[in-house]
Amino acid sequence: MKFPLQAVAAVVLVSAAAGAFAQKGETVKIAWLDPLSGLMAAVGTNQLKTTQYFAEEFNRKNLSGVKFEIVAIDNKLSPQETTSALRSAMDQGARYVMQGNGSGPALAIMDAIEKNNARNPGKEMLYMNYAAVDPDLTNAKCSYWHFRVDADTSMKMEALTTFMKDQADIKKVYLINQNYAHGQQVSKYAKDNLKAKRPDVQIVGDDLHPLAQVRDFAPYIAKIKQSGADTVITGNWGSDLSLLIKAANDAGLSNVKFYTYYAYGAGAPTAMGAASDSKVYTVSYAHYNMGGDMQKSIDGYKKKLNDDMVQTSIHHVFSLLDNAFAQTKSTDPVKVAAALEGMKLKSFNGEIEMRKSDHQLQQGLYITRWEKKSAKYPYDAENTGYTLAPVKYYEPYVASTPTSCQMKRP
Structure with missing residues (x-):
């Protein structure tokens, strides 16, 4: 698959020496x-x-x-x-x-x-x-x-669980994530943050699956249903999220809410459609209706x-x-x-x-909810008639997490 490079207005010769000056048109x-x-x-x-x-x-x-x-x-x-x-x-x-x-x-x-x-x-x-x-x-x-x-994953989970701690209907949480660093970290931070903010919440499942390899999530949805979970937390993205949500809707998992990182990603809005109305939340630095x-x-x-x-x-x-x-x-x-x-x-x-x-x-982070587009939030995601509407904004300090970085500078 090939994509055209962007046309440029001009090309200038730039000195190879370090410290070359940026010039208009460079x-x-x-x-x-x-x-x-x-x-x-x-x-x-x-x-x-x-x-x-x-x-x-x-x-x-x-x-x-x-x-x-x-x-x-x-x-x-x-x-x-x-x-x-x-x-x-x-x-x-x-x-x-x-x-x-x-x-x-x-x-x-x-x-x-x-x-x-x-x-x-x-x-x-x-x-x-x-x-x-x-x-x-x-x-x-x-x-x-x-x-x-x-x-990063920890910052988003900090904001997400800050919102979730005030949701009284959350009692049993199922974790499902991709089996690589990001997914493993989502699982870790979800458990740590919920334990600190909502110790009454039960973790009733914690699955890791191969990245970008699962084509049918029905077996995972069956486990979620059997667990009695009322909430799913997932850091899945791409096909791993759209196929997960599609499987949930196909199975009629109507009483479970999804708290996600990437419900705005390509393919996810179409998978959610009307069946996921008010059931999917996401955390991000932006949303459709900025x-x-x-x-x-x-x-x-x-x-x-x-x-x-x-x-x-x-x-x-x-x-x-x-x-x-x-x-x-x-x-x-x-x-x-x-x-x-x-x-x-x-x-x-x-x-x-x-x-x-x-x-x-x-940076500041938003919590958004999947719902019908409206006069206030009119953006039509993937032409579904639905949008992710902001329900909460958190200033940068809320989601900021400490670092252990020992920066080695040249």
């Missing part, structure tokens, strides 16, 4: 490495189109005058393929990398960039992580060259591509880089990395801050 290549094949292709395809859309928006008007060019490569959700894709991107002149699906590929990028930057001074690379949320990436395995703009400039982008994206923009964290990648380019008057990743540390911006979800100690973006 082109910066960003390598985008995520799945465009396999069960998670729909997710990756949506994220690529969102990346290209925002690149076009920022190319029309930004602070630095720099032009963004996206070099898209299918990493097949594989760490090995990711390493190979990164080498290809480097050969094409990319010094910035974007990735978001899976902590395995994320760690592969971090390891490769650490080695590259140590061995090749003057040719450093920088990694902007827009969706890989394993807390270890900004804790024990943190890297100076890695910046995460999504909220208002303001972000709403213009969300609506413009749908009008142009007949698709829903769901990964608005990608906007943070471009806004942070653009501000760093303008501040340093340079596109050199060494100078840009230094400028990003501690950077504060007013964004679509309030004030954001790239925490210097671990390069984890601090």
Whole structure:
């Protein structure tokens, strides 16, 4: 599957020396490495189109005058393929990398960039992580060259359980997650946070299943039904969430509510439909009905591509880089990395801050509920007639979690 690279207004020759000045019209290549094949292709395809859309928006008007060019490569959700894709991107002149699906590929990028930057001074690379949320990436395995703009698993669970603790109807919780770092962390933090905030709640199931391999979740739904659970917590994404919800609706699991991380992801709204009305909640840094400039982008994206923009964290990648380019008057990743540390911006979800100690973006989070679209919340998700409506907003300090990162700076 091939996707066109974004057209650029001009190409200029840039000095190879570190510290080259950013000039109006200078082109910066960003390598985008995520799945465009396999069960998670729909997710990756949506994220690529969102990346290209925002690149076009920022190319029309930004602070630095720099032009963004996206070099898209299918990493097949594989760490090995990711390493190979990164080498290809480097050969094409990319010094910035974007990735978001899976902590395995994320760690592969971090390891490769650490080695590259140590061995090749003057040719450093920088990694902007827009969706890989394993807390270890900004804790024990943190890297100076890695910046995460999504909220990590622990932050989202902090906000989600802060909301859940006040829901009196939650008594029995079933955990079902993908069997890799993120899913394992969702399970861990759910149990820890519920124990602290709602010790009366029973955990009646805790399943881990293979990532992007299950095509029929009916056996898992049968276990949930048998457990007597009134609530499910899942960090599943992509086909693993849409197929899980579809199986729940097919089985008539009408008395169980789902608390999710990714109900806005490609395919999930269609799976939910009318059957999930008021039964699915999600936690995120944004939602479909944001208002303001972000709403213009969300609506413009749908009008142009007949698709829903769901990964608005990608906007943070471009806004942070653009501000760093303008501040340093340079596109050199060494100078840009230094400028990003501690950077504060007013964004679509309030004030954001790239925490210097671990390069984890601090930001406000929303709890949303799946319900019929309305005059107040009119966005029509995947043309279902339903939307995710905000029910609670938490300031950055509520969901902020401590870090154990011992940052090694060059």
